[in-house]
Amino acid sequence: MLTQEDLLNAVPNAMTSVDVAGLGEKQTGKVRDIYTLGDKRVLITTDRVSAFDSVVGAIPYKGQVLNQLSVWWFKQMEDIVANHLISAPDPNVTLAREADPLPVEIIVRGYITGVTSTSLWTLYNAGERKPYGISLPDGLKKDDPLPEPIITPTTKAEAGQHDERLTRDEILERGIVEPELYKKVEEAAIAVFKRGQEIAQKGGLILVDTKYEFGLIDGELALIDEINTPDSSRFWVAETYGKGEEPENFDKEYLRKWFKSVGYSGDGDIPAIPDEFAAELAGRYIAAYEKLTGETFVPGELPAQPRIQAALAGIAS
Template sequence: MPAIDLTRILPEARIAELPNPYFGKVRDCYDLPDTGSGEQRILISSDRISAFDRILTAIPWKGQVLTQMARWWFENTADIAPNHVLSYPDPNVVIGKKVEILPVEIVVRGYLAGTTGTSVLTLYKKGVRQMYGHTLPDGLRDNEALPQPIITPTSKAFDGGHDEPLDEAAIVSGGLLTQAQWDEVSAMALALFARGQSIAAQRGLILVDTKYEFGLDADGRILLADEIHTPDSSRYWHAASYAEAFAAGTRPASFDKDVIRAWVAERCDPYADPIPQIPAEMIAQTSAAYIEAYETITGESFVPDASGTTPLERVRSNLAPWFG
C-alpha cells in the first residue's frame, strides 16, 4: 500500500475556464457545450467526504480510488449495461455523456440488512413482510441471505426530501418509468448485481447490496451512470467473517466507511454544531481503508498519481483541452 501524504488532497476543483459549473457534495461538474456529438459532462471526484448533509474533511486519494474503482467495474460490466463514460483524462476525472437521471433509485439487496428507514431489515423487524412488490418469508434473521436478490426501488428525492419505497406497479402507474423502461432497468440491475456478487466472491467478499443510477441520453437510451460497486454505493462484507458473525447475531466485518461519521457523532450534534477537527491518524486510517477496498475488490495494486505540484494543478493541466 502506498505511503499516505496527508497534504496531497483535492478538496475542490473549481476551474474558472470550464463552463456551466455544478458543485455536488463530493463531485465538481461542468457541462460542456454540444459540439454535434451530444452533450457531455466533466465529473471531477474531489477528496471530500460528506455526512450529515455537510462536508467533514478531505481524505487523500479518495477521489482517485473511487474514480478508478468505478472505472474497473464499468469496464467489467459493459457487456451487461451501456454506461455514460466517454474518457478518463485524469485519474480523478470522467468525461461522460450528459444524461437525465431517472427519478427512481434502484437498490438491489441480497441480504436482510441495513439501518435506514427504507432498508429491508428495518421494515422486516417492524413486522412488514410485503415490501417493494416482494413477499418475504417469516423466520429470517438479521443479515441472512434472501431467497434471491430483490430490487427495492425508492423515489429519488432531488430537493432534499426523503426517499419513499416504491414497487413496480406504483412506478409504472405513476408515470415515473414506462413498463418497457422498468423492465430494462430491472433486468440490467439484477444482472449487474449477479456479476458483482460473482466477482466479489472470488475476492473473498460478499456484495450485500448496492445502488445504481440510470439515466437517459439524448437518444432516449438508458445508460448506467454515476458510480458502480464502490464502497460508497455498496455494502461489502468479508466472507471469512460471515458464518461466525451470523451465528452470533452480529454484523460481519466490512469496509467500514463510517469511522469518521461515528467519531463526529460521538462528539457533537453533527447537524447543528461545528465539526471538531478530525485527527490526522483517523484521516490516514480512512485513506488506507479506501485503498484496501480498491485493491481487494479489483485485485489490482493502487497506484496513486502524484504528478503535478498539487492534485488541482494536475487536474487543471489534464483538462486544459476543454477550456473555453
C-alpha cells in the same frame, strides 16, 4: 498498498474542482463540474467525496478511489448495460456524458440488514413481510442472505421526497418510469449486482447492497453516477461474516460508526477527523479498491488541470 506515512502526508489533499479558462460554460455542483462544449455537456468528477461531502480533503484519496473504482466497474459491466463514461484522463478525474437521469434510485439488496427506518431489516423486524411490495419468507434473521437479490426503489432527492418508499406497481401506476423501460432497468440492475457479488467474492468481500442510478443517453438506457464503491455500496469482509458478531465493514459505515462514537448524530458541524483515523479509513477504501480490482492503487498527482484541459479540448474539437 500505500504506507500509513504516505497516507498521513496526504492529509488533507483533494482536488475539488476544475477551472479551465476559455473552454465553454461551466457550472459547479456538489460533486462535479459541468462544461458546455458546443452542443455537448460534459460532467467532470474530481477527487471529491459523495458521502459525508463535508469531509472532503480530510480523508486522503477517498474521491480518487471512488473515481478509479467506478471506471473499473464500468469496464466490467459494458456487456450488460451501457454507461456514461467518456474517459479518465487522470487518476483524479473522470469525464462523462450528460444523461437524462431517471427519477428513481435503484437499491439492490442481497442481504436483509440495515438500521434506518427504510431498511429491510427494520421493516421486517417490525412485522412487514412485503416491504416494497416484495414477499419475504418467515424466519429470516438480521444479516441473512436473501433467497435472491431484490430491488427496493426510491425517489431521487431532486424529483420528490428523498428515500420515499416505492413499489414496482407504484412506479408504473404513477407513470414515474414507463413499463418497458423499467423492466430493462430491473434486469440490468440485477445482472450488474450479481456480477458485482461474484467479483467481490473473489476479493474476499461480500457485496451486501448498493445503489445504482440509470439515465437515458440519446434514448438508450445507461448506467450513470458511481458504481459499487465504498460510498455507494455496503461491503463486508467475508471472513468476518457468520461469526456471531456484526461483520466488518469496508465502506462508509466505518466512518458513520466513528461519528457515532464521538457523539455526532448528524446535526451541527462535523467533528474534525484525526489524521490517524483519516489515514486508517483511507487505507480501508484503498484496500477495498485493491481487493475488488486485483490492482495496486496509484494516486494521481496534482496539478491535474493540464491533463484535464487536453482531454476537454479533444472533446470540444
